Amino acid sequence: MNTKMFCYQCQETAGCTGCTHAGVCGKKAETANLQDLLVYVTRELSKVLTKLRAEGQQVPDHINYLVTENLFVTITNANFDDKIIEERVRQTIAQTAELAKGLADAPAFWDGSGDWEAKAKTVGIYETEDADVRSLRELITYGLKGMAAYNHHINAFGKYNAEVDAFLQDALAKTRDDSLDVNELIALTLETGKYGVSVMAALDEANTSAYGNPQITKVNLGVRKNPAILISGHDLHDLEMLLEQTEGTGVDVYTHSEMLPAHYYPAFQKYSHFVGNYGNAWWKQKEEFESFGGPVLLTTNCLVPPKESYKERIYTTGAVGFEGCKHIDADATGHKDFSALIAHAKQCPSPIELETGEIVGGFAHNQVLALAEQIVSAVKSGAIRKFVVMAGCDGRAASRNYYTDFAKALPKDTVILTAGCAKYKYNKLALGDINGIPRVLDAGQCNDSYSLAVIALKLKEVFGLDDINDLPIVYNIAWYEQKAVIVLLALLHLGVKNIHLGPTLPAFLSPNVAKVLVENFGIAGIGTVEDDLKLLVGEA
Secondary structure (H helix, E strand, O other): OOOOOOEOOOOOOHHHOOEOOEOOOOOEHHHHHHHHHHHHHHHHHHHHHHHHHHOOOOOOHHHHHHHHHHHHHOOOOOEOOHHHHHHHHHHHHHHHHHHHOOOOOOOOOOOOOOOHHHHHHHHOHHHOOOHHHHHHHHHHHHHHHHHHHHHHHHHOOOOOOHHHHHHHHHHHHHOOOOOOOHHHHHHHHHHHHHHHHHHHHHHHHHHHHHHOOOOOEEEEOOOOOOOEEEEEOOOHHHHHHHHHHHOOOOOEEEEOHHHHHHHHOHHHOOOOOEEEEOOOOHHHHHHHHHHHOOOEEEOOOOOOOOOOOOHHHEEEEOOOEOOOOEEEOEOOOOOEOOHHHHHHHHOOOOOOOOOOOEEEEOOOHHHHHHOHHHHHHHHHHOOOOEEEEOOEOOOOOHHHHHHHHHHHHOOOOEEEEEOOHHHHHOOOOOOOEEOOEEOEEEOOOHHHHHHHHHHHHHHHHHOOOOOHHHOOEEEEEEOOOHHHHHHHHHHHHOOOOOEEEEOOOOOOOOHHHHHHHHHHHOOEOOOOHHHHHHHHOOOO
């Protein structure tokens, strides 16, 4: 293709076909091409690692981590810093060369020579000519990027899942294996969903063993008069270090967007300076970071290229990066020094208040199962007619107002199950409760969609059903980026059918691949609020 770049991995891709000159997300063509190179060299490293395992050799944790973080760096809205990406490409090539020395029959790999820009154009998406093979390869790759994001959070605790690492690398290598036909790639897609469940279960265990099981919690939306730090993203381990280092300093800490569910964990509730949640979903950060006034720590993706007016207050860490923003690296033990961030906060005004009041969350699987008897009773009595899963992502497009309108229009005998930042479309609507059960049950971050699966499987058992699809649960999910892709594949692996996905179906699905998903799993797009209410709930 005669374009500066090509990327269609997120929902907002230009014209629902692909970004060709610059990313809608804000990344430059040069950055997109460097990310294609990083995926390419990571795939070559993965081929070597898969061969090493086949020969019975161990892969060191730091190499597994390199693969995971490389993929995380290329996820939507994570890293816009060309220098960081270039260095990761070089580091990956060097590690591939070193590890290949241990193989009797090492695969060929690029040594980094020549024109990188020209090379990038030969290893991108359109390297694969067949539309259906290309579609499946990209679907798997984006699922693996989402898996890597969750795997990264597990690694932050010093934990590694050998099976997940081995599968992730083997599957990534197979995304350019020309011996695999469409049927084999479909099977690999579903297997990716299987390991998606595994990685989310492992992350759930890592989070809850460190911080306790989320519990029903009222989260403050107002502000105090102290200087403060705003933390965004998803990494709870980063939050833990920040809270420890800010305790007793007079600096408050607020969450933004996907960090909201951190308030549900008992271990964080002991910090009196952990004040509440500030603002809404990621895409409103330009206005909300401006009004916050203090420094902002981005721990994972969801960074929007910052305005000059507050750019000097943005700090990044982990896989996140933006040229000109200060980056905080971990030391050899994984510790991060946030002293510069804290000192900066002390020089800033307190946040401008955006809203007041509280919202309630904390309905992860352990908490909901504790209410199982109450919920089952409400279902059997008819007080609750349907659960509507409205998990996933929020975004800028006006078409996403559909989800607000849909939530408002739902009959009062329905309950919304949610996880991810999609909740911001309806979590402040005051939709009430049913016999004391809130009509919006927030399980947490996007990775906590695992909780929704656990809840569904438990209810299936309680009601004595043979099929998870016989439950009074319907799915109307919003998606934006690659973590939503692995959640979708995980649900398909668990046998969930008839998922409605919007506001548009992914641009990377070819007509034939989309047909497979429709015919085998009942995947569908969204329509009007009125039509979808009739279809999903049975009432306009």
